[in-house]
Amino acid sequence: MIYQSNCSGNEFEYDINKSKVVEFGPIWHERLESEYNQQKSIKEIAEILGANRSTIKKYLLLIEQEKNTVMRPYFKGSLEWITQLYDYYDRSKSVYETSILLKTSKKVVTRYIEERIIYESVILPTLRESAAATESEPEKLEPKTKLLKLLKNNPDLSRLGIRKAMGSKMISSLLREEGEWMNHILPPADHPFKSPYWEDEDLKLASVLTQVCESVYKTPPNKQIRRYTILNQLSVRDKARLLNHADKLPRSLELLEKSLESLEDYQIRVIPQTVQLYRKHYGNATVPMLLGTHKYKNCSQRVRICIEEYIAKN
Known part of the structure; x- marks a missing residue:
């Protein structure tokens, strides 16, 4: 390993404790890859190798890039990209570390992990089938034929699942060119609310809001507890409902207002x-x-x- 240390002023002596590593040696790199292959976390590897986590992340990213030099670039949402995401996550068990290695956000990784069952049972097989068809056939599979085949093999697939399997660009193009035909064969549009009764939704949201308020007041912030202090603790869906449909959610709105902290x-x-x-x-x-x-x-x-x-x- 190569080290560097600076002297202050006209002094020729330096403090060994303030030296920094300029280049890690080959044994260090071998140990890094060995520990990573044992599926240890970045924090554990950093402690073993005596480096900070950002340094470990940087070199792990370089290792992964070197492994996949021939196959890159992977496009977000592609068969290879999704497969790699699940592979990284299975090895690290960390959304954060997976997002670092894929150069994407934690929110994106979380969404793919939450929808993993759908991807592995429907979308990935469809993407593999499409890729195989493209390689074996001289002409690309016609979009309408591809859609009909997807619907035949997966009759319970929602519109969102179809868009993910086919790709947004292809579905948008078909909707523009074959709108009437698409609306005839596609399943009903996905609705954000499962229950048609706002009263039921109000009761459910009030229950969630009660738990959130209790949590906020149990470990209160340094600032005054205001409207968005509580709203920002809700899921995106619940927060949007309370902001956009407050008139239909009287119990939840009343609970929110009562939970606000006065200045006094x-x-x-x-x-x-x-x-x-x-x-x-x-x-x-x-x-x-x-x-x-x-x-x-x-x-x-x-x-x-x-x-x-x-x-x-x-």
Whole structure:
């Protein structure tokens, strides 16, 4: 391994503890690949090899790129790309590490992992069949024929599943050119809500919202608990429903409004940590010091009394 260290000023001595590795040696690289092949996590490998996780990720990415030089580039959503995603995930068991190696987001990897059953049972076989047909036949399989074959082999497939199997570009093209025919053969459009009754949806969402609010107040943030503090803890679907259809979800809306933290309650809640912060940085915390801050400026009499009582007791 090659190291580097800098001397300060006119000194010729250097601190060995401040030396850094410029180039890792061949034994280090062999050990890296060996540990990775044993399906150890990046954190474990970093501890074994005495390097930080970003360095380990960088060299693992180079290893994977070297392995797949002939096959690259893989396009997102392609047969090879999806297969590689599942292979990486099976080895690392980490969405984050898989996203690093594939140079994509954690959100994308999570979506593919959640829909793995559909991909492995329907979409991947279809992509493999299509690839095999393209290689064996002189002409590419005609889109309408490909769609009909897919529907015949998978009668329960939803429109979203069909779009994933066929590709958005091909489906969009068919809808433009053969809209009436497509609407006739495709299954009913996917609906975002399973239940047709908003009252049922309201009850379900209120139950979820209750759990979220309890969780937020159990470990409250440093800032005041406001509308989006709670909304951002919901799933994208639940958050969208509450924002776009609040008039149809009265129970959930009422629960949300009741769960918002007033300014007074927030100011009282953070008195202990504010006092602790002042004592840590300034050695003392007095009532005038706290009242002079932006957080407590023009606060109510109730808050002022709480500050005085807390400082007197602590």
